[in-house]
Amino acid sequence: MEALLPVKTSQSRRVVICNFTKKQNMNKKILTLIFSTIFTLNNFAQSPSIQKVNLSSVDYFFTIKDKISLGKSITEDDWKTLFNTNGYKISATSSMRKKIIKEMMIAAYNPNFKLKKDSILNISIEENLKNPYALLCNMTLSNFIDYSKNEKNLKRFRSEYDFKAIPEYSKIKLKNFLINPVDSLIKVPTINFLCYEPDAQSKEKGIVVDFNLFYKQNPSERIDFIAHETFHKYRRNFINTKLIESNAVLREIDKLQDEGIADLIDKKENLLESINNKGLPEIFVKQYYEAFQNTSDILKEFDNIVNSFLSKEISQEQMESKVNNFFLSGGHPNGYFMARLIEKAGLKNEMINNFYSPTEFIKTYNEAAKKENGYIFSDEFIHYIESLK
Numbered sequence: 001m002e003a004l005l006p007v008k009t010s011q012s013r014r015v016v017i018c019n020f021t022k023k024q025n026m027n028k029k030i031l032t033l034i035f036s037t038i039f040t041l042n043n044f045a046q047s048p049s050i051q052k053v054n055l056s057s058v059d060y061f062f063t064i065k066d067k068i069s070l071g072k073s074i075t076e077d078d079w080k081t082l083f084n085t086n087g088y089k090i091s092a093t094s095s096m097r098k099k100i101i102k103e104m105m106i107a108a109y110n111p112n113f114k115l116k117k118d119s120i121l122n123i124s125i126e127e128n129l130k131n132p133y134a135l136l137c138n139m140t141l142s143n144f145i146d147y148s149k150n151e152k153n154l155k156r157f158r159s160e161y162d163f164k165a166i167p168e169y170s171k172i173k174l175k176n177f178l179i180n181p182v183d184s185l186i187k188v189p190t191i192n193f194l195c196y197e198p199d200a201q202s203k204e205k206g207i208v209v210d211f212n213l214f215y216k217q218n219p220s221e222r223i224d225f226i227a228h229e230t231f232h233k234y235r236r237n238f239i240n241t242k243l244i245e246s247n248a249v250l251r252e253i254d255k256l257q258d259e260g261i262a263d264l265i266d267k268k269e270n271l272l273e274s275i276n277n278k279g280l281p282e283i284f285v286k287q288y289y290e291a292f293q294n295t296s297d298i299l300k301e302f303d304n305i306v307n308s309f310l311s312k313e314i315s316q317e318q319m320e321s322k323v324n325n326f327f328l329s330g331g332h333p334n335g336y337f338m339a340r341l342i343e344k345a346g347l348k349n350e351m352i353n354n355f356y357s358p359t360e361f362i363k364t365y366n367e368a369a370k371k372e373n374g375y376i377f378s379d380e381f382i383h384y385i386e387s388l389k
Contacts (some may be wrong), residue, residue, distance in 0.1 A: 057086060077388050163191075192208045252323050288328065
């Protein structure tokens with residue numbers, strides 16, 4: 001992929017835990033948001049005239065940052081303009097998100113707010129885990145401070161890097177990953193850069209990516225990341241959404257399959273190399289990696305819940321409550337473990353050929369688990385998901 005490094009030249013201008021708490025749904029939503037992942041793509045029309053990459057949020061972020069640093073007042077119109085730029089308009093849709101961005105920008109760049117800045121930064125991660133709002137403030141503020149440290153390099157990167165090349169190179173990467181792809185269905189979503197916590201999300205209207213996070217990735221990681229996101233959109237053309245959404249167990253398996261296969265595109269064999277140094281607190285990296293390592297135990301628990309329902313120990317409503325959002329970070333760490341095991345067992349082609357079927361994913365995984373000494377789903381579990389076809 002190094003040969004695909006999209007840097008502008010004079011000749012060319014064409015053209016990246018297992019549930020911290022099941023008690024608080026609010027906590028799970030915010031903690032999941034912090035990881036990336038999570039990625040739920042819907043099909044949306046794209047005409048050739050639509051701009052594929054948008055940096056307006058980044059540009060206006062620096063405009064406001066400079067005003068704050070110089071002690072100038074920020075008007076409501078200034079904030080309104082910021083939140084109407086593409087990245088923020090897609091991502092910062094709630095008043096809470098806007099409030100965090102505004103207050104953390106002021107705390108990071110106005111020297112008169114040093115006490116507030118220090119109070120937010122000095123709260124321990126353990127304490128932050130009990131207060132997801134405070135945690136998101138902490139991560140956003142830390143990233144905004146990092147923007148100041150990297151500002152010169154970030155602005156040079158903004159002017160020199162050929163962002164317009166990313167969609168095409170990512171499309172090539174995905175096409176090479178798939179088996180007999182339908183070229184007309186490989187459509188890269190719009191890519192919208194902004195400045196917030198070190199994260200990325202896929203929304204109905206496009207991908208949003210923290211600019212500082214993207215800057216820290218190497219050239220291949222950037223291409224692979226967008227290819228990962230494009231895979232989600234491509235796959236949506238083939239899955240039976242109505243069937244998957246009709247059953248909580250299938251929904252969770254769908255997440256494992258969707259993220260597990262996509263992670264083969266952009267995650268390294270050493271998972272820690274992929275999630276370290278991305279601006280995430282060490283405790284999150286630790287819990288994410290622990291979920292990956294403990295996949296067999298987590299899958300066993302998932303299997304047991306379903307079997308409890310089948311043996312009538314719990315009701316369907318109780319089962320659905322237990323399995324809903326069962327896997328950390330939308331299935332990323334556990335799905336990646338499963339996809340890696342399948343690949344190791346020599347069954348990658350089978351997995352890719354059936355990338356639209358959650359049931360086939362589990363059956364292929366079971367074949368791999370028998371070869372590689374992984375957790376094997378019970379016959380009862382397999383029969384149950386097969387009955388849902």
